[in-house]
Amino acid sequence: MSILICPVCREKLGISGKTYVCPKNHSFDIAKSGYVNLLLSKQAGKTVHGDNKLMVQARRDFLEKGYYSPLRDAICEKIKDGVILDAGCGEGYYTAGISDKLGNSEIYGIDISKTAVEFAGKRKKNITLATASVFHIPVADSSCDTLVTVFSPYCSDEFQRVLKKGGTMIMAIPSEMHLWELKQAVYDTPYKNEVKPYALEGFGLSGKRRITYKFLLDNQQDIQSLFSMTPYYYRTGQQQQERLSALESLETTADFELLIYRKI
Numbered sequence: 695m696s697i698l699i700c701p702v703c704r705e706k707l708g709i710s711g712k713t714y715v716c717p718k719n720h721s722f723d724i725a726k727s728g729y730v731n732l733l734l735s736k737q738a739g740k741t742v743h744g745d746n747k748l749m750v751q752a753r754r755d756f757l758e759k760g761y762y763s764p765l766r767d768a769i770c771e772k773i774k775d776g777v778i779l780d781a782g783c784g785e786g787y788y789t790a791g792i793s794d795k796l797g798n799s800e801i802y803g804i805d806i807s808k809t810a811v812e813f814a815g816k817r818k819k820n821i822t823l824a825t826a827s828v829f830h831i832p833v834a835d836s837s838c839d840t841l842v843t844v845f846s847p848y849c850s851d852e853f854q855r856v857l858k859k860g861g862t863m864i865m866a867i868p869s870e871m872h873l874w875e876l877k878q879a880v881y882d883t884p885y886k887n888e889v890k891p892y893a894l895e896g897f898g899l900s901g902k903r904r905i906t907y908k909f910l911l912d913n914q915q916d917i918q919s920l921f922s923m924t925p926y927y928y929r930t931g932q933q934q935q936e937r938l939s940a941l942e943s944l945e946t947t948a949d950f951e952l953l954i955y956r957k958i
């Protein structure tokens with residue numbers, strides 16, 4: 695039985711052929727690439743629909759080369775069997791890693807970007823995928839053992855609602871020095887990332903690990919892919935773009951915080 699609920703009336707969704715249907719007959723077709731659109735237009739926000747194709751493709755190209763595999767491994771080390779939701783799953787790199795490790799778990803991935811879940815669907819893993827917002831998650835109350843959030847928006851109320859009591863939230867965020875040399879190469883006065891206080895309402899912090907290492911990008915394409923998947927991409931003028939284009943290689947720092955919370 696799926697944990698998905700109807701975004702219109704919030705009753706449980708059942709599956710009939712290639713369509714999800716609720717008891718009130720609201721129905722949602724499963725697309726060819728395997729995801730279901732559970733995002734109502736009023737929930738989508740006025741302009742932002744998450745990552746566009748360029749960003750999703752860049753993320754896919756970059757992540758597939760394994761530059762962030764230490765983070766994926768660390769997440770997989772912490773995760774246990776059960777009902778798992780990757781909230782803001784993007785093109786599914788971490789979700790797929792979880793699926794490889796925990797083949798018998800019930801794994802869900804949601805993202806507001808249709809392109810991202812389409813890409814995730816192409817991975818052909820045992821993952822139920824939906825377009826949806828983390829601010830209106832189409833899953834039942836207290837239905838998840840684990841919620842994973844990797845560099846994605848945080849919604850305190852929804853994350854607390856969908857997790858079971860005692861459930862786990864695994865969160866990855868960039869730490870202070872993340873991509874420092876990339877920022878140095880592009881900006882005159884780069885700033886360190888601000889790391890917010892760890893305390894979160896409704897959760898107790900039960901574990902914390904900082905993952906820091908250097909990695910070498912030895913070609914322009916990987917440098918551009920990395921840059922296009924960061925928020926800096928859209929805040930960069932021509933001069934900075936030229937500095938980036940002139941780089942033949944770049945060694946930079948990966949600096950992540952992996953935070954494990956328990957729902958109180």
Ligand SMILES: C[S@@+](CC[C@H](N)C(=O)[O-])C[C@H]1O[C@@H](n2cnc3c(N)ncnc32)[C@H](O)[C@@H]1O
Binds near residue numbers: 826
């Ligand atoms: C930095 S990416 C991280 C994606 C993935 N977790 C990863 O690390 O590869 C942030 C993701 O959040 C998604 N996103 C942005 N706003 C969202 C929202 N309100 N609800 C769900 N996803 C959202 C974007 O489409 C994008 O895929």
Ligand SMILES: [Zn+2]
Binds near residue numbers: 700701716717719
């Ligand atoms: Zn309904």
